[in-house]
Amino acid sequence: MDTVTHLKTEREDLFAQFKQDCNVQKLARQLCDITDTRLIQAWDKHNIGISASLLAVGGFGRKELFPYSDIDILVLLDDTLPEEEKASLLKKIERFITECWDLGLEIGSSVRSVHECLHEADLDITVRTAMLESRLIHGNKKLYREFQNQFNASIDAKSFFQAKLLELRQRHHKFNDTPYALEPNCKESPGGLRDLQVILWMTKAAKLGDSFAALHKKGLLTKRESLEINRNLRFLQTLRTHLHLVAKRRQDVLVFDLQTQLAESFGLSNLPGKRASEQIMKRYYWAAKAVSQLNEILLQNIEALLFPRESSTTRVLNDHFVERQGLLELVDPQLFEKDPLQILQAFLIFTKNPSITGLSTDVLRGLYNARHLMDAKWRNHPANKSCFMEIIAQPQGITQVFRLMNETSVLGRYLPAFRRIVGQMQHDLFHVYTVDQHILMVLRNVRRFWIVEHTHEFPFCSQLAANYDKPWLLILAALFHDIAKGRGGDHSELGKKDAKAFAKQHGLSKEDTETLVWLVAEHLTMSQVAQKQDISDPEVIKSFAKRVKNERRLTALYLLTVADIRGTSPKVWNAWKGKLLEDLYRMTLRVLGGAKPDLNSELDRNQQEARQLLRLYGLVPDAHLELWKQLDIPFFLRHEASDIAWLTKHLYHRVSTPDPVVKARLSPAGEGLQVAVYVKDQPDLFARICSYFEQRGFSILDAKIHTTHHGYGLDTFEIAGTNLLRDGGHYRDIIQLVEHELAQTLMNPSPLPTPNKGRLSRQSRSFPIQPRVSLRPDEKGQYYVLTITANDRTGLLFNIAKILAEQDISLHTARINTLGERVEDVFLLAGKNLSQDAKIQIALETKILEMLSE
Numbered sequence: 001m002d003t004v005t006h007l008k009t010e011r012e013d014l015f016a017q018f019k020q021d022c023n024v025q026k027l028a029r030q031l032c033d034i035t036d037t038r039l040i041q042a043w044d045k046h047n048i049g050i051s052a053s054l055l056a057v058g059g060f061g062r063k064e065l066f067p068y069s070d071i072d073i074l075v076l077l078d079d080t081l082p083e084e085e086k087a088s089l090l091k092k093i094e095r096f097i098t099e100c101w102d103l104g105l106e107i108g109s110s111v112r113s114v115h116e117c118l119h120e121a122d123l124d125i126t127v128r129t130a131m132l133e134s135r136l137i138h139g140n141k142k143l144y145r146e147f148q149n150q151f152n153a154s155i156d157a158k159s160f161f162q163a164k165l166l167e168l169r170q171r172h173h174k175f176n177d178t179p180y181a182l183e184p185n186c187k188e189s190p191g192g193l194r195d196l197q198v199i200l201w202m203t204k205a206a207k208l209g210d211s212f213a214a215l216h217k218k219g220l221l222t223k224r225e226s227l228e229i230n231r232n233l234r235f236l237q238t239l240r241t242h243l244h245l246v247a248k249r250r251q252d253v254l255v256f257d258l259q260t261q262l263a264e265s266f267g268l269s270n271l272p273g274k275r276a277s278e279q280i281m282k283r284y285y286w287a288a289k290a291v292s293q294l295n296e297i298l299l300q301n302i303e304a305l306l307f308p309r310e311s312s313t314t315r316v317l318n319d320h321f322v323e324r325q326g327l328l329e330l331v332d333p334q335l336f337e338k339d340p341l342q343i344l345q346a347f348l349i350f351t352k353n354p355s356i357t358g359l360s361t362d363v364l365r366g367l368y369n370a371r372h373l374m375d376a377k378w379r380n381h382p383a384n385k386s387c388f389m390e391i392i393a394q395p396q397g398i399t400q401v402f403r404l405m406n407e408t409s410v411l412g413r414y415l416p417a418f419r420r421i422v423g424q425m426q427h428d429l430f431h432v433y434t435v436d437q438h439i440l441m442v443l444r445n446v447r448r449f450w451i452v453e454h455t456h457e458f459p460f461c462s463q464l465a466a467n468y469d470k471p472w473l474l475i476l477a478a479l480f481h482d483i484a485k486g487r488g489g490d491h492s493e494l495g496k497k498d499a500k501a502f503a504k505q506h507g508l509s510k511e512d513t514e515t516l517v518w519l520v521a522e523h524l525t526m527s528q529v530a531q532k533q534d535i536s537d538p539e540v541i542k543s544f545a546k547r548v549k550n551e552r553r554l555t556a557l558y559l560l561t562v563a564d565i566r567g568t569s570p571k572v573w574n575a576w577k578g579k580l581l582e583d584l585y586r587m588t589l590r591v592l593g594g595a596k597p598d599l600n601s602e603l604d605r606n607q608q609e610a611r612q613l614l615r616l617y618g619l620v621p622d623a624h625l626e627l628w629k630q631l632d633i634p635f636f637l638r639h640e641a642s643d644i645a646w647l648t649k650h651l652y653h654r655v656s657t658p659d660p661v662v663k664a665r666l667s668p669a670g671e672g673l674q675v676a677v678y679v680k681d682q683p684d685l686f687a688r689i690c691s692y693f694e695q696r697g698f699s700i701l702d703a704k705i706h707t708t709h710h711g712y713g714l715d716t717f718e719i720a721g722t723n724l725l726r727d728g729g730h731y732r733d734i735i736q737l738v739e740h741e742l743a744q745t746l747m748n749p750s751p752l753p754t755p756n757k758g759r760l761s762r763q764s765r766s767f768p769i770q771p772r773v774s775l776r777p778d779e780k781g782q783y784y785v786l787t788i789t790a791n792d793r794t795g796l797l798f799n800i801a802k803i804l805a806e807q808d809i810s811l812h813t814a815r816i817n818t819l820g821e822r823v824e825d826v827f828l829l830a831g832k833n834l835s836q837d838a839k840i841q842i843a844l845e846t847k848i849l850e851m852l853s854e
Contacts, residue, residue: 004104010034015067015245019265024237031065032056035105039073040138042099046092051085052077053139053147061133064237067244068251070108072130077113078143114147118154125163128155129201157206158306165299168198179288180437182281182425186240187252191288193236195295196229202302220301221294222365229294232287239284242266254284273488278425285423285434293364293407300327300361321349327360328353336370340378343370344387344414347405351397359404367408374413385506388414392472399444402479406436417483417498424486435485438567443478445563446471460582461562464555473512476502477519477560496521519556522547526561530580531817532787532826535587536638538602544584545591554592558585572818575670576701576718602637609641614648623652630655630708638704638813642668643716651678656710660746664735672701672720673731675738679746681713686811687752687801689715692745694798696738697721703814752802771852773845777835783812784834784841786827790852792818797825799851807844809834 011031018027036056043054053076059065060072075093077086093111100107112120121128131151136144172190175181179191187193204210208218212233216226242265243251246258254262256277263269263276270276315323320342322329328350330336336343346363350356359367378384391401405411412419421435433441448454449465465471480502484494499520503513525547533540548554561581566573595601607628614624627648636644650663660679667674677689686705693700702718771790778785788800797816804811804827812828833840 004102007034007038007104011067018241019245022238024234024241027241028064028066028237031067032060032063035060035065035071036137038103038105039100042096042103043138045099046096048089048092048096048139050140050143051081051089052093053141053144054137055134055144056137057130057134059133061130061135063135066237066241066250068247068249069244070250071105072108073110073137074117074131074134075109075111076117076140076143076147077111078140079113079115081113114143114150117147118150121151121154125160125167128160129164132201132204155205157202160205161202161302161306164198164202165303168195178433178437179292180285180423180434182433183253183255184284184288185253186236186243186284189288191290191292191295193233193240195291196233196236199295199298199302206302206306208302208305215298220298220305225294225297225365225368228290232290232294235283235287236291239280254281273486281425282423289407289409289423293368296358297361297364304361317349317353321346323353323356324360326355326357328356328358328363329360330362330366333362333366336366337373340370340373341381341383341387343367343374343378343410344384344391347401347410348387348391348394350404351391351394351401354396359408364408367410371409371413374410379414379416380505384414389472389506392475395450398475399440399447402440402443406440415479415483415502418479420487421483421485433567435482439479439482441567442481442560442563443475445566446474446478446559449559449563458562458578461559465559468552468555468559470512473516474519474556474559476516477523477556478563480516480520481523481560481564492521492524515553515556518553519560522557523560523564526557526581526584527565527577530584531577532815532824534638534813534815534828535580535584536634538637541584541587541591545588548588548592551589551592554585554588574672574701574720576667576672576720579669603633606636606639606641606644610644610648613642613645617645617649619649619652624648626655627652630710630712631706631714632709635706635714638706639716640668643674647676647678647714647716650676651714654678660743662739662743662746664738666731666735667718669718672718673698673735673738675717675719675742677713677715677717677742677746679713681707681711682749683808684752684802684805685713685746686715686814687798687805688746688749689717689742690798690801691753692742693717693719694795696741699818700797700814700816701818702816703811705811705813707810752805771849773848773852775829775841775845778828782830784829786829786844786848788823788825788827788848788852790823792823796823800825800827800848803844803847803851804829807833807840807847809844 011034014027014030014034018024039054048054055061055074055076056063056072057074058072059069065071075096077089081089090111097107097109100109117131121131132155134148171188171194175185175189177190179189181189185192199215200210200212203215203220208220209215212221212226212229215221216223221229239262240252242262243254243258246261246265251258259277259281260275263280266280268276268279271279314329317323317328320331320335320339322331328346332338336346346359346367350359392398394401402411405414406418406422409419412422418436418439421439424435448457449461450471455462468474476499480495480499482491482495483498484491487494496517500513500517503516508516525544529535529540529544535541545554548557558581562578565577611621611624615621639647646665647663651661654661657678658680660677662675662677664673664675666672677685679685682688686703690700698719699721700717701720704716706714708714772788774785774787776785777783790796801811810830812830814828815826817824817826834844
């Protein structure tokens with residue numbers, strides 16, 4: 001058996017043994033041992049001897065190798081080596097490194113003298129950290145001791161601590177300061193292995209110890225905390241090891257497509273209402289949460305030792321709490337165990353004192369040690385209920401205090417329903433956070449509407465919020481809107497019951513209770529109406545207004561809806577959705593204010609405003625007449641006055657043009673482009689336009705399809721995905737390109753290309769959505785509503801459009817709704833064959849389903 005095969009067999013045997021005993025520390029040591037052996041053999045084979053030192057650095061240096069981790073080595077040279085001897089030695093080392101790769105060892109290597117090591121360590125904190133964990137594998141022991149002595153003498157524990165703390169904060173920010181992403185990095189994310197390693201690097205540099213047992217002896221950790229941190233360390237190490245073995249490569253991100261296999265490697269299986277992947281991820285989130293909490297305690301303790309504070313920095317807040325250097329501290333470390341009612345008081349004081357930025361070690365430990373006292377009796381105490389209501393009514397600090405309450409498990413213990421969704425995954429592929437983190441993100445978004453510094457983000461929301469007298473009601477609505485996720489059944493209805501129980505327990509008035517419960521029950525309604533229904537239809541607005549009942553509820557629901565959509569994922573919110581919601585709000589407000597939906601008044605208003613804009617364009621008063629004679633009432637109701645004026649400006653003198661007219665501009669909604677197409681109607685027009693947009697990499701956000709009285713298609717599209725702009729192009733160039741290319745495409749029609757079936761994303765393959773197709777007549781029986789729910793993929797809209805063209809079905813309007821990896825598209829269809837033959841309806845649904853299932 002050759003050496004490479006033998007090494008591979010040895011490793012496979014160790015992996016098999018690990019799968020039996022799950023002893024991660026033993027596996028890490030054994031992997032290091034067999035790697036050391038191979039390195040020593042290669043070193044000796046090339047006769048390097050004691051001319052240099054072979055060091056393991058980084059994770060390999062601390063004897064913590066994971067199955068597919070990097071093997072980092074440092075070859076240390078003597079500074080006093082003569083040049084001729086050094087040149088000969090470097091050739092040997094080069095052959096040694098090549099030999100290592102030939103043996104199957106994927107090493108990361110550096111060759112430096114002692115002086116070069118110290119110089120590089122001064123320049124780069126990463127290099128300094130790797131060298132901090134060096135150990136001698138083979139070679140010159142004296143040289144290694146000399147390097148160690150000089151390196152240790154050169155380390156400034158204070159500057160090292162500050163540099164690593166800054167590095168930690170930057171890394172956390174890269175992961176949005178949360179361990180609760182749906183695909184976290186078990187090594188680098190907040191609460192991951194790297195956080196624990198940072199602590200030990202800091203304490204080793206400060207000569208406080210290089211293990212958590214040593215930190216316990218030094219008094220930096222209690223015995224209980226030491227046990228807890230070691231337990232979570234072992235879990236994270238075991239998790240990472242299994243992840244490497246499942247992926248058969250270095251893999252630290254808990255991606256969707258590996259989570260099920262990972263769970264099975266832990267012996268977990270699907271349970272009723274709980275997937276195996278959800279179980280392992282919940283364990284991970286709880287471990288990451290504990291690590292984050294314990295890490296904060298250790299960071300404060302280390303900082304206190306390295307940077308002693310003067311007692312004069314203390315500010316007395318009351319008999320139980322003081323502020324020291326921006327942290328809330330306890331006068332008596334046993335306060336919470338002696339008087340559990342002070343737990344919520346701590347968070348109330350936090351919100352009332354803006355100068356306080358965090359909780360001290362004493363407070364964090366006190367909360368941790370008093371967990372068993374936060375029981376039903378504690379929850380139901382009138383003083384706690386009063387304190388909780390006072391917290392949510394504070395004008396500042398709400399977002400941070402709720403995050404702290406969640407991180408310290410206080411929120412989940414006060415609201416048991418919330419505890420159930422801590423670490424609860426969401427498999428809808430457009431939320432990027434666990435349920436608890438999504439709720440806190442929505443809560444944050446709601447609060448920002450009232451904060452002056454954030455009014456530029458959503459000015460209209462901030463304007464409405466300024467006139468809403470009970471912001472705490474929206475805080476509660478945010479807290480409860482998804483609190484029943486994962487229980488099975490309709491989470492809005494279940495959450496409604498939780499909200500009602502909370503309102504009763506906390507003495508809310510009848511009116512406030514009804515508003516809160518209604519908001520939780522209806523929190524999805526406004527987005528569904530705006531994104532899936534034709535809001536230019538007065539009947540849709542009338543029906544929505546009837547459901548809302550009054551302006552106060554409408555405003556609250558609008559603010560909650562905007563905050564909710566923004567809190568799902570950066571990909572889900574866009575300016576077009578914002579415009580749809582604002583339009584729905586304004587139109588509904590008019591109805592609630594007593595303005596009955598009136599086709600004539602809407603028509604007159606739009607036309608009058610459009611004529612005023614046309615005069616600003618310099619058009620003669622009757623320039624619009626010929627074009628407008630070809631347009632019906634729905635056109636004027638479905639388009640805003642500014643759009644009507646823009647279209648008229650470009651088409652009034654080309655009403656019967658034989659050539660296609662394509663015009664584009666920056667979207668008035670604020671993102672992407674608005675594109676108008678005017679051309680003699682043809683059966684496959686929509687499919688042809690979709691084909692062009694697909695080829696150019698544009699996504700269609702919205703489509704309004706219209707046929708004039710004299711047989712021209714007048715279609716407008718909202719599109720996004722301007723890749724050319726990101727590649728350095730100017731938006732004017734993109735507009736000209738779209739106008740020219742699309743017009744040429746329509747002028748010289750060729751057979752429609754075969755639709756690209758498109759590839760599902762990695763997430764979609766892991767959590768496939770059962771495609772659903774629904775075709776039903778609308779309430780008036782004038783059109784058919786085609787609703788499609790499926791995984792998103794490239795070319796999907798073109799595939800649908802081509803099927804409609806093949807079936808000779810006309811498209812009246814399209815509402816394109818992409819939610820992360822899922823689409824929920826609604827099409828309004830016209831076609832005599834649809835109403836005349838039910839078989840055609842079934843055939844259409846079947847054909848689309850077949851396409852979606854391919």
